[in-house]
Amino acid sequence: MRRFIQDKGRTSAPQVWEISRKGNAVTSMWGQKGGAMQKTTQTFEGVNIGKANEKKPADVAQDWLERQVLLRTRKGYVEVNTTTDEPLGGAVSESEIDFEKGLPLNLRFFKPQNSLNGHCEKLLRAKTARLLRKRDGMMHVIFIGDGGGMWMYSSTMQSSHKDEPGIPWLQRYPHLAQEISNMHLPAGTVLLGELCTTAFAGFKDKYGMPVDDFEYVSTITKSLTPLALEKQKERGPLGYCIWDIGFWEGSCILREWTADTRFQHLIDVVSSPHRRHVTVPEMVYFSDDNALHVTSLDTMETFIDFETDDLATQIEVFIGDISGADAVAERIEAEVAGVQVTTPAEVKDQLGQFSVVFNLIIVGASVIAVIVGGLSVINTMVMTVSERVREIGIKKAVGARTGAILREFLLEATLLGALGGLIGLSAGSLLVVVLNAQTAASGTTVFLVTPWLLARSFIFATVLGALAGIYPAFRAARLDPVQALRST
Amino acid sequence: MTHPIILARDLHKVYRRGSSEVRAVDGISLTVMPGEFLAIMGRSGSGKTTLLDLVGCLLRPTSGELVLDGEPVSGAPDAKLAAIRAAKVGFVFQEFNLIPTLNALENVMLPLRYGPRRPNGRAEAIELIGRVGLTERAHHRPAELSGGEQQRVAIARALINRPAVILADEPTGELDSTSSAALLAMLRGLNAERGMTIIVVTHDPGVAGATDRVVRLSDGRVLSDVRRGDPGWAAALRGEPRVGAAAEGSGGARRAWARLGELLERRRVSRP
Numbered sequence: 238m239r240r241f242i243q244d245k246g247r248t249s250a251p252q253v254w255e256i257s258r259k260g261n262a263v264t265s266m267w268g269q270k271g272g273a274m275q276k277t278t279q280t281f282e283g284v285n286i287g288k289a290n291e292k293k294p295a296d297v298a299q300d301w302l303e304r305q306v307l308l309r310t311r312k313g314y315v316e317v318n319t320t321t322d323e324p325l326g327g328a329v330s331e332s333e334i335d336f337e338k339g340l341p342l343n344l345r346f347f348k349p350q351n352s353l354n355g356h357c358e359k360l361l362r363a364k365t366a367r368l369l370r371k372r373d374g375m376m377h378v379i380f381i382g383d384g385g386g387m388w389m390y391s392s393t394m395q396s397s398h399k400d401e402p403g404i405p406w407l408q409r410y411p412h413l414a415q416e417i418s419n420m421h422l423p424a425g426t427v428l429l430g431e432l433c434t435t436a437f438a439g440f441k442d443k444y445g446m447p448v449d450d451f452e453y454v455s456t457i458t459k460s461l462t463p464l465a466l467e468k469q470k471e472r473g474p475l476g477y478c479i480w481d482i483g484f485w486e487g488s489c490i491l492r493e494w495t496a497d498t499r500f501q502h503l504i505d506v507v508s509s510p511h512r513r514h515v516t517v518p519e520m521v522y523f524s525d526d527n528a529l530h531v532t533s534l535d536t537m538e539t540f541i542d543f544e545t546d547d548l549a550t551q552i553e554v555f556i557g558d559i560s561g562a563d564a565v566a567e568r569i570e571a572e573v574a575g576v577q578v579t580t581p582a583e584v585k586d587q588l589g590q591f592s593v594v595f596n597l598i599i600v601g602a603s604v605i606a607v608i609v610g611g612l613s614v615i616n617t618m619v620m621t622v623s624e625r626v627r628e629i630g631i632k633k634a635v636g637a638r639t640g641a642i643l644r645e646f647l648l649e650a651t652l653l654g655a656l657g658g659l660i661g662l663s664a665g666s667l668l669v670v671v672l673n674a675q676t677a678a679s680g681t682t683v684f685l686v687t688p689w690l691l692a693r694s695f696i697f698a699t700v701l702g703a704l705a706g707i708y709p710a711f712r713a714a715r716l717d718p719v720q721a722l723r724s725t
Numbered sequence: 726m727t728h729p730i731i732l733a734r735d736l737h738k739v740y741r742r743g744s745s746e747v748r749a750v751d752g753i754s755l756t757v758m759p760g761e762f763l764a765i766m767g768r769s770g771s772g773k774t775t776l777l778d779l780v781g782c783l784l785r786p787t788s789g790e791l792v793l794d795g796e797p798v799s800g801a802p803d804a805k806l807a808a809i810r811a812a813k814v815g816f817v818f819q820e821f822n823l824i825p826t827l828n829a830l831e832n833v834m835l836p837l838r839y840g841p842r843r844p845n846g847r848a849e850a851i852e853l854i855g856r857v858g859l860t861e862r863a864h865h866r867p868a869e870l871s872g873g874e875q876q877r878v879a880i881a882r883a884l885i886n887r888p889a890v891i892l893a894d895e896p897t898g899e900l901d902s903t904s905s906a907a908l909l910a911m912l913r914g915l916n917a918e919r920g921m922t923i924i925v926v927t928h929d930p931g932v933a934g935a936t937d938r939v940v941r942l943s944d945g946r947v948l949s950d951v952r953r954g955d956p957g958w959a960a961a962l963r964g965e966p967r968v969g970a971a972a973e974g975s976g977g978a979r980r981a982w983a984r985l986g987e988l989l990e991r992r993r994v995s996r997p
Contacts, residue, residue, distance in 0.1 A: 631822045634783060635836035635882065636811020638804050718783050722822065 254309055256302055261294030263302050610657070610698070611705040618650050618709030629713050630721025639714045646710035647703060654702015658695045666691075728795060730890050730922045731757035731780055736789035738775050738945075749775040750786070751945030757890070757924065762916040764933035765926045766964070767942035773926045774894060776942065780924065781814045781892045782806040794889035811840035815883025819895035821875040823867040823882075829874075830854055830863040833881045840886040853881040857911065873904030880911065890922040891915070897932055909935045930962045 254267040255274075261281045268274035281297040292300075566580040622629070629642055669684040676683055738750040750772045757763055767773045778784040779791065782798055785806070791798040794813045798806070816822075823832045833854055837846040854863045857877035859870075867875050876896060883891050893912070897905035913935055915921040925932060933939050939961045941948040951961035 627822065628824050631824060632835065632839065633807065634781070634810065634816050634822070636807050636814075636839040636886070638807040638839065640804075641839055719778050722783070722818070 256305055258295070258298050258302050261298045263298045263305075265305070607701065611701055614650055614653055614657075614702050614705035615708060617653065618646065618706050619712065621649070622646065622709050622713040625713075626716060626721045626724045629716050630718050630724065633716070633718035634722055642716075643710045643714035646713045647706050650706020650710065651699055651703040654705070655695070655699040657702065658698025661698065662691055662694055665694075727759050729756045729758050729792075730761075730794050731755060731924075732790075732792040733780070734790045736776070736779060736791060737787045738772075738779060738784060739787045748945050750779060752789070753942070753945070753947055755940065755947065755950075757922060759889075759922055760916070760920040761922055761938060762913070762936045763922075763924045763938045763940060764936040765924060765940050765942060766928055766930075766933055766961075767948070768928070771942040772945035773942050775945075777892050777894055777924065777926050780890075781816060782809045807839070811836060811886060813889040815886065815888035815891040817876065817879045817883050817891060817893035817896045819898040821867070821872070821879050821899070823875055823878055825867050828864045828866050829859055829870065829878045829881075832867070832878055833885055836882060836886045843886075846885070850881070850885055853884055854878075857881045871904070872900050873907060876900060876904070876908055877911065880908075880915075884915075884921075890924060893923065893925045895927055895929075896925060897927070897929065905932070930964075934962050 253269070253274075254265070256263065256265045258264075261283075262278055263281070264276060264278045266274040266276045279298075279301070281294050281301060283294045284292040284297055562581045566578045570578045632642060632645075666686055669686050673682040673684055733753060733755040736750050736753045736755075737748065740747040740749055753772075753776060755776075765773045765776060775784065779786050780793070782793065782801075783806075785801075786799050789799065793809060796809055796813065798809060801809070823829075824835065827835065830850055833850040834846060837843055837850070843849065851860075851863065854860055857880055859874060859877055859881070862870060862874060867878070870878065876899075879896075880891075883893075891912075896912070897908055900908060909932060912923055912925070916923050916937075923936075925936060927933055936953075938950070938952045939958070940950045941961055941964070949957065949961050951957045955961075
């Protein structure tokens with residue numbers, strides 16, 4: 238890295254000062270512009286003040302260089318030019334990159350989560366829009382240039398270039414290049430590469446291609462989420478997000494996705510039993526400030542603009558007139574691609590099948606309750622009759638007819654049923670309120686109490702009491718008055 | 726002309742217990758005129774309680790005829806018997822037989838439920854409670870009353886439907902002597918002041934001595950039938966049979982039957 242600094246020259250000729258670094262050596266040259274230059278070179282040692290703060294010799298040298306530039310500019314020098322050995326600054330045109338000679342650019346690879354962001358930011362500011370990714374030791378950079386040209390780099394590719402310097406990477410995978418160019422990607426598009434063993438088999442089937450020395454094949458895709466599409470509209474091609482997703486079983490190689498299918502796909506992948514073949518989907522996203530973010534679905538909540546809630550897996554359609562639901566469902570089925578519609582009737586059927594079993598259980602429990610309840614009333618009343626034989630005798634002695642006694646005991650059983658019904662209803666309603674309050678948090682109330690249900694239950698309990706009272710009432714009414722009176 | 730309250734002719738009540746027959750009442754004829762105060766005496770098993778149940782329409786006689794205050798009882802259906810009980814008979818029992826869950830006033834009002842409609846039945850009940858001296862205790866339950874008080878409630882209950890006859894089965898059997906005396910005085914008063922016909926079943930000569938007529942039973946038959954002032958009165962109270970009494974009684978019954986025949990005849994004629 239060389240930096241040129243120039244004084245405005247208050248006297249005759251301007252002073253120039255040049256500083257450059259090579260490894261741990263920093264060389265300064267200064268003199269009058271156009272004249273002879275003085276030169277000094279200084280070398281630096283690494284600084285080790287604890288492992289975390291370790292500085293390599295080159296870094297120390299670089300720091301010193303930056304400090305010198307700062308000192309000079311404070312003294313009135315102006316920085317006029319900077320050349321680098323690395324293509325970090327300035328536009329890179331197709332012609333400058335000669336793949337035949339191997340990789341001229343000193344690519345450095347970073348782990349996505351740390352230095353990649355910062356590094357990519359630099360790339361993006363330089364409008365070269367390169368993206369670097371690393372996965373399982375494989376690194377891929379694919380760049381669509383201004384002229385529609387395409388570059389692809391990878392760390393393994395680099396090494397293979399060294400082995401076979403004569404063959405450009407893209408030439409070894411012309412089919413891949415073909416697919417990519419068929420995408421008609423806009424300038425500045427970043428593609429992410431992915432490696433997948435299963436993709437390999439599909440690749441071979443599809444293209445009949447022999448696969449070279451490494452058993453991985455790069456698969457590439459780009460996709461636009463609806464959010465990305467919007468951002469692209471707002472801020473141009475760089476503002477969209479790119480989904481990077483693994484492919485499986487070779488079926489999805491290099492397909493251009495619509496936003497809808499892409500989403501569906503993402504869901505398929507995440508929920509797929511073949512997930513072990515699939516890398517965890519990752520998302521690369523350019524946020525408003527053009528910062529690059531890389532995240533996985535698992536950590537997407539930490540993502541700035543994009544929350545997992547935005548990933549719609551289901552759309553609920555609310556219709557004003559529910560009777561038109563089937564028609565609307567048909568239209569959606571016909572007109573919207575990539576969606577599967579579940580109509581209310583289907584939902585109802587599913588629920589219905591579930592309900593049948595549930596209802597049978599409830600009905601069974603109810604029948605048992607009715608039998609037990611009825612027997613309880615009968616038992617209670619029979620007990621009552623036998624306890625009150627004398628009372629019945631007295632009543633008969635003072636002139637009560639059989640019918641009157643029958644009526645009294647039937648009425649008592651009916652009231653018993655009604656009272657039991659009321660108590661049961663109160664307890665049941667209370668239980669429903671409590672249970673519903675428990676489940677209200679999940680948005681579902683399981684039990685519903687309607688006035689009609691209350692009325693029916695009450696009437697039912699009353700009638701049950703009356704029916705169960707018939708037999709005991711007959712027993713009471715048919716008692717012989719003399720025996721009843723003289724009973725102990 | 727007054728007609729008899731109770732007119733019984735050759736009443737039989739036979740219980741069958743397995744193969745054996747028990748003739749609880751075996752051919753009793755009896756006439757009781759309005760305003761009589763009558764004691765039925767006899768040993769245990771002599772049939773006095775069965776006779777009372779028959780007269781009180783709690784039992785239907787196996788054979789024989791019974792007319793209660795002009796209403797033929799024998800052969801009447803259960804409902805008719807119940808109606809007669811409600812309208813014409815007031816029972817007083819040895820064990821009081823009040824309903825434990827009702828207070829005194831409610832017990833007195835109980836027959837109103839089953840008898841003929843009475844618009845101011847409650848007022849009458851309160852009045853009756855007062856007459857038996859229990860106004861202060863009207864809202865107490867039987868368990869909170871003494872035996873004498875309970876029996877007075879029972880008498881008020883027996884009176885509430887203005888019966889033709891009060892049938893008391895050993896009414897003093899569960900009472901101490903003081904209460905017994907008070908109760909007897911009360912019955913005496915009822916008979917004297919209101920002309921209430923009262924039949925008391927007892928084996929207590931003291932109770933029988935308070936009445937005007939003693940009918941003594943043995944083995945379901947009338948052994949003697951003696952009125953106060955008759956020569957055999959004291960003997961009857963002591964339980965000594967007197968030969969002539971039965972004949973006199975049956976003579977009275979014969980006259981009464983003739984009287985009944987007239988009555989029924991008149992009724993048949995008056996009915997359209």
